Amino acid sequence: MSLTVSTNSYFPLGMGNPYPEFAWKLDSNPSNHGVQTAYEIQVSIAPDFEHMSLVWNEGKIKSAEQFGITYNGDPLESRTQYYWRVRVWDSSDSPSKWSKIATFETGIMDPNLWTAKWISAKPLFDPKQDKVLYFHKFITASSAVVNGRAYVSALGWYRLFINDVDITGPCLVPRWTPTDHTLEYQTYDISQHFHVGRNRITIVVGDGRYRGRLGVATRRCVYGDSLAAFAQFHLQLEGIGELVSTTNESWVVSEGPIQRSDPRDGEVVDLRVNSSESSLVNSFPVRMITPPAAKIIAEEVPRVQEVDRLVPIDIKRTPSGKQLIDFGQNFAGVARIRLSGPAGTKVKLEFSEIVGLNGELDLKYVFMGFPGSLEQKDEIILSGKETWFQPFFTIHGFRYVTVDGLPATLGPTDIQGIVLSSKLPTAGTFECSNPQLEKLWKNVFWSLLSNFVDTPTDCPTRERSGWTDDIQIFGPAATHLVASQEYLRRYLSNVEYEQFDDGTIPPVIPSETSKFSGSNTLSRARTSVGWGDVSVMLPWTLYRYYGDKAVLEKQYDSMRLWVDQMELRARTKRSWKGMVSSVYGDHILDTGFHWGEWLRPDEGVMSIILTVLLPPSAVVATAYYANSTRILSEISAIIGKKEDSLRYQAAFTKIRSAWQAAFVQIRKDGIRIGSDKQDDYVRALEFDLLLPEHRPKAVDRLVQLIEKENYHLATGFLSTPMLLPALTANGRPDVAFKLLLQKTCPSWLYQIERGATTIWETWPGYDKRGNASASHNHYAFGSIITWLHEGIAGISPLEPGYRVILIKPTIGGGITHAKASLETPFGLAISSWKIINSGDGEKVDLTITIPIGASAVVHHGTDITEGVPAGTHFYTWRLK
Known part of the structure; x- marks a missing residue:
């Protein structure tokens, strides 16, 4: 049997849940006696599982459950190693052998155990600038370290060094959370990194998401303007006992080689500066700061770290003389480069997904005609010594790199592409006889890697924001690619916190303005169906694909708030007043702001502007209002809230009737829904909004609209994931295949024909003059791979x-x-x-x-x- 404990499958150290969930998978060995009918779990503080060491053993439990088994003993203790095992019974009531023993170690869960202080720099380090801070301390070990743990966090991204060894490694930590509410810490086993005598500790802190530029508005200092470090070291010394050392007044702070860092703009590094020397010569006392209001929690999902390494497929010169490196793959990460040249030489690396028609990097394409330019660049001042350089605190979205100012000509072994992503285990594979479909699957996987970073983002180049609609529609596809349950749970925790008391949900999570600042008015005003519905639809995805009932219970209040605010807004009549009967008018959602279907193939920049200015599309908004209400009714029943289930089911019936009265026309020549677009029929079919006798007519009209477009899709972000499933479920897989295999724009294979290595934000990807437009690494339209798995191959969860x-x-x-x-x-x-x-x-x-x-x-x-x-x-x- 393979055993997992909550997030412990990723972190054997530092688990932060005092009531973890257990899971196991049975292997095919006959000794497991076939189907499980009962189980017994034992949790102990010793590997012998003797009676006195057991902390939880409820005996034999009659159940076929193999996952989501919540620990039900006394709360687990902080900083303790636990052992656990399980055995199961089969249909003949015969027990298996005990499984192999699995272990996990808890982190600091009791806030009273924190003795560390938050340290920052005095005002001589201007917080309006993006100076990187180097915090230093010597810890003396008077005897050998038998066991050592470091618990570290920061306001900003950080690296921990012990005796000049990078303990953190190429990771972007802590993860992006609403820092005014939650802040992660990391646990490190440092047993092998201390020696007897003085040991130098350095914590380097850069802007990260805390102080770096965020979102379309590129705001800095959203959560605060002072970088800070927070660390606690527990060392078990041989023959002496425990030594605890923390960040406090005894630390010093200095500048170092990294002069500036920003998560999106890159780094400026002066390799002539020696961080070890500066810590001794140019250091200053640290400044104690008021602890942030955020709750400090253990990390819950794998860190953003190196998951792959690429080599160039081509190196050449641009017309301006810069060295141009092509990695052959669009991805998110950084470049690792061998540098040599005279001291003081300035080298600049710039990054982009696109080389323009002029042969130079295109840095403006991603803004779709709006003002703006990518600032993805790393600048290095050489020391005169040959060295390998890789930035600490930034991440770029790119395929191409230009190198300017380097005296040496690069060869294929002198530069590498370091792919950075959350290190989630691969969950699925797909192959078929059509190589373009296999390429499509790979492109979606690469877009997932590029955007499953410290929060699920829309793209790795422009705003890099956690748009709620993108992950709402892509969630099912993600489950076919990687083990995403804990990752998406973490995102939903952020959604729950960022939600306002009236139920509205900002379209970007984590919000790019502090929840308690007046500037968040924009986020409140811009809540939208399809976006805010992530609060209902994403937990539903986790339940369907992972059987995750716990997430339904945890997110239930958030779901109710969202649906109830839609109900309130629907009762605030506007354009539908007097157009349908008052019985129905109270259930049409046509107030407030809604993004609508978003980025249909025929929608350009002007359509985007009009979306913001014009009244919302009630046919779209009301459909999502109905769908989330229906799902919430089912969820209420699943978790035992029968009265709520009946209430929301009754509400769904009324909303559906209102939607039919307002938007469905039955004519002699068939049916017309809403504005008579493909997505109107897709939503109607997939959200169960039609009377049974009207469904065949809706399918016929959908096919007519597709044929009218010569078998091209005309759907946008929200409905594209449902298009092929709707056709297949209603007897027209032939049309689904024609759409899938279409090779002219708009289509998935058009992008393959154009050489795409990831999924594009828009269907054409280029304007009529051949210039690239919009992001070329957006996973939203990659939701198609759900149909590759569930449709073509045919694997889906029936229960x-x-x-x-x-x-x-x-x-x-x-x-x-x-x-x-x-x-x-x-x-x-x-x-x-x-x-x-x-x-x-x-x-x-x-x-x-x-x-x-x-x-x-x-x-x-x-x-x-x-x-x-x-x-x-x-x-x-x-x-x-």
């Missing part, structure tokens, strides 16, 4: 968490074979099919693997087999 797996491959599009795998909460599920040409026609061979603990319903041809048990199974049927 939450894949307890029952639906295997329903969709054959078509000239694809002759397809295979997808997914690491479900129960284990690896696989669906693989291929078309075989036999003497009497074509047939399909389907091979599936179902993990222990799950079962499947399998659609093979026109037949359906239910109750398929764990194991590998084979099916064959003839194609018509």
